[in-house]
Amino acid sequence: MDFRFTEEQDAFRQKVRGFLAKELPSDWLTGGAPEDETDEWWKFTQRFLKRIGEQGWISATWPKEYGGQERPTWEDAILGEELAYWRAPAQDYWFRWKMISALLLNFGNDEQKRRHLPGIASGQVYWCQGFSEPGAGSDLGGCQVKAQDKGDYFLVNGQKIWTTGAHRAHWCFAPLLSDPDAPKRSRMLSMFLVDMKSPGVTVRRLESLEGVAHLCETFFDDVKVPKENLVGERGRGWLAAMALVNIERSGLGFASMPQKILEQLVEYVKETKVDGVSLSQNPLIRRKLAEMAIEIQVCRLLAYRVAWVQATNQDVTSVGAIIKLFGSELMQRVVATGLEILGLYAQLVPGSKGAKLAGNITRDYMWNLSLTIAGGTSEIQRIIIATQGLGLPRM
């Protein structure tokens, strides 16, 4: 057992922090960040993502053959932790790059790798994840968007939903129904790369609870997807999708974002006086913040455990489900507690006069609701832990 980062890893973290200090404006956490999905935000975000690419960080863990540096996966984990801590923009873009690059590296052929990996590494070619459909959410195996084999190409028809960032994406990776007659459900889907500029692709933005429109519906209407865009074995799309959701669930940001909120709340209660007494002297508030710190510590260790499991090439399915479950629910508790502490000010959203801590926690309270749904719901995580981790019988 050793709970230390190596000197090299610490140095890498310092490098990331230095980078973020330079790239993010000094008032980034105190109200200076542009509102999501505004033109100003997108301009800033594009540049930021490109700068991450320029550092070589998107491709760092890849084989040298494909432009990577074969760096240990720990560095990816540390980068994820820091991005979340500093609320870097568009972390979902970075996550999708991790997923699509893993898809290509593990299942793609040489040509697909050479064609797509450089754009991903550059941080300039955007991807969306076309998994969910109106009739297939948790039950991903039930995907119905059809991909009919027409010889040179597949003809794609149907609808995906919750395709985050589809309105800005150049490409989509999606499991599609290529073999509806296969004997087993798990053999019906194949994984495809779909050019979002293909004729017949339409994207409609959906506005979500917090007022941002980046969730999308994606419609496929007689879209021709060339054969060479089938990734991996035909009929093995479900398997590939499962490998990718494991990556999606294993984020280290689950602990570091609450950590920052905790630190901000500690400062806030020390500075804020009610009836001449600092809020930090209130026993109830002390108890709440202490509990928050303890739960964050548990979360951090569960997250590091996943990173260790990944670094040592063990199966991540159950431990990834544990961090996804604990981390997403923790975020919601942290934010709820934070708002309790802010009292009446908890209503004020970013940009409002008088907003405390830039209104960030109030905004978190709105979008955080999705954390226990996106990437697999808490119920599904519990089932995975119970059946795959503990070996309980399936229904």
Next chain:
Amino acid sequence: MDFALSEEQEMLRNSARDFLTKECPKTLVRQMETDEKGYSPAMWKGMSDLGWMGLVFPEQYGGSGMTFLDLSILIEELGRALAPSPFLPTVVYCGLPILAAGTEEQKKQFLPGIAKGDIIMTLALTEPSATWDAGGITVKATAEGDDFVISGTKLFVHDAHIANYFLVVARTKEGKRKEDGITLFLVDTKSPGIKLNPLKTIASDKQFEVVFNKVKVPKKNILGKLDHGWSIIQNLVPRATLAQCAYMVGGAQQVLEMTVNYAKERVQFGRPIGSFQAIQHKCANMATDVDGSRFITYQAAWKLSEGMDCGLEVSMAKAWVSEAYRRTCAEGHQIHGGIGFIKDHDMQLYYRRAKASELAFGDADYHRELVAQQIGL
């Protein structure tokens, strides 16, 4: 970062599990609840033969010089088996302070004897005020020639009836701060003037009220410096607290395994109950609690072993594990249905002991306040 046990630790864990499976079946655990001694001398001997009591003592005192982290792994196994023994009081609560603060003579007098299993010791710290703070120490020790004379009442003293020595925390001077003027004494339990009154406890463990009535202790039996004993306790507390955490981790792991196995076997409505989602979700929550408990404990124990500051981590661990173990037992009971409620079933052994461990060296509320202080509040 590395979450795996070393090969040596793996061996220690396996040999502990083998030994306890054989020598500490639940029949023994049950028997010891009503046994007058409360532990099995034969098992105690076996434990010392395996070198457990001397695990963390240097070789010159009959030990094998392993780390506190190694010791935690052993204690986890004791907690898993609910091994009834004076191990924690003797080795952790008394052995470690003697190793840390004893004179060469005291170390030679006590440590090899502890390592051999010949000396049983216990800590007489808490009093009827039931606080863990220095302010709770009111038992007085007054100098009289070559001796000190101790008077007053200690409460919640474990295994006092089988101990050869007490480590008594007494007030020798009224200082400016409540931490000042406290002295530790190594007291022979056969000294005249000591009276034991047994307590009846939820865990059916052996705890006592110990009344000291003008008990004479030679000055050479002071551990550490006169009037400056509290720092020894401060040094002990993180170790004792983490030992409790490791013990709870072992218990929680066993409860989880027992429960999952039961859920796989118990059939209702024509199916194993483990196939019902309501049960699966509970098991997933238990697994999360147990993993969290293990890592938060071992991270702190590792820091302690490496000589790093770990006050915050220790309090975080005790606060979390205390409640997680309680939750795990409660969920385990729920999944066991009526049968777990029966004394013949093992579940209840864990449930009752979980409460005792939760209280030992500070419950979650107590440690949350310490956490608050250490995160800048």
